[in-house]
Amino acid sequence: MVKVGDKFVERFHVSKLVYEGFISVFGDYHQLHTDAEYAVARGFQSKVMHGNILCGFLSYFVGMCLPISEVIILSQEIKFRRPVYLNDELVLEVVVQDVHDSVNVVEIVCKFRNLVDKMIVASAKLSLGITSDQKEI
Template identity: 55%
Template sequence: MVLQENQAFKHQFRVDDHVYNGFISVFEDRNVLHTDEEFAKNKGFQSKVMHGNILNGFLSYFIGELLPTDDVMILSQTINFKNPVYLNDVLNFEAVITDQSEAVRVNTFAFKFINENLKTVASGKIQIKEF
C-alpha cells in the first residue's frame, strides 16, 4: 500500500468567483440562499451562503489529485456541515488516515475544513480503495 495509517494531508482551497459560478453553471442550483444577498442576510447569514456541495468537489480533488497515487477510487463519504461558507473564504483542509485494511486495500480518512476564523465549517469521513 502506498498510503500509511496516521498519514496526514493538508491543502488550502479558496471559494472564489470561478468556483461559485462554475458550480451554478454546471448544476443550475440557483436557490435564493446561495444567490440572493438580501435573502441570506434576512435569514441571519453574513451574505449569500456557498453551496455545501462545493466542498464535495474539493474532496474529489483531494482524492484524485493530491494523494501520492492515482490507483484509488472513492467508496463512500460523509460530510457534516457545521458553519456557513461565504464567497472568497479560504478553507484549510486537513485529512488523516484513521483506519487501514491491507487485506482489501481500503483506507478511511477523517477530514475537516477550517475557515480563516478557525471555525470548522465541515467535517466527515471518506473511504477509498487502492488498486
Template identity: 35%
Template structure:
C-alpha cells in the same frame, strides 16, 4: 498538458498520513458551481434573499468545500487511481465568499480485504480562522502498486 502524478499505493499507505489543499472561494466559484450542478438556491445566488437568511449574506455551497476533499483524495492522498467508495459529511459552519478554505484528509483506518486494502480517512474543511466548516469520513480503495 499532461503531468505525471504519483499516487500513494496500497503498499505505501499508512495510518497517520495527511494531506491538505487550500483554495480561496470566490463569487465566480459559487456561480460556476451553481451553473454546473443546477443548484440555484437563492441562499447562494440572490443577495436580497440571503440578507433575510440567518447568515445575512450569500454563502457558498457546502458541496464546494466537499469537492476540495475529493480533490485531495483523487489527486494526492491516495491520488490518481483511487476508487472513492463513500463519504459522510457534516456541515458545521457556512463557507463565505472570499474564505480561504483548507481541506485535510488523514488516514485513520486500513482494512485488509484480502484482494485489496480499503482505507478510511478523516476529512475536514476549515476556514482561514481555523473554524471547522465540514467534517466526515471518506472510504477509498487506494491504487495498486506496479
C-alpha cells in the same frame, strides 16, 4: 503509499469562478446561494456557498493530492457545521484513520477550517478503494 496517522493539508479558495462554475454546471439557483438579501434576512452574513463545493474539493484532494495513483471514493459522509461564503479561504486537514490491506480500502477523516477564524466549517469521513492490482497502501 499511506499509513495510519499520515496527515495532509491542502488550501482552497472559494472564488467567484468556483461559485459560478458550480451554478453553471448544476443549475442550483436557490435564493440562499444567489440572493444576499434573502440570506441575510435568514441570519447569514451573505450568500451561502453550496455545500457540495466542499465535496468537489474532497474529490480533487482524493484524486490529485493523495500519494495513491489508482483510487476511488467508495463512501463519503460530510457534516456542514458553519456556512462558507464567497472568497473564503479554507484549509483541508486530512488524517489517514485506517488501512485495510485485505480489501484494499483506506479510511480518511477530514476537516475544513476557515483560514480567518480557524473554525471548522465541515468535517467528513471517506472510505477509499484502491483500484490497482499493485499494493500501494
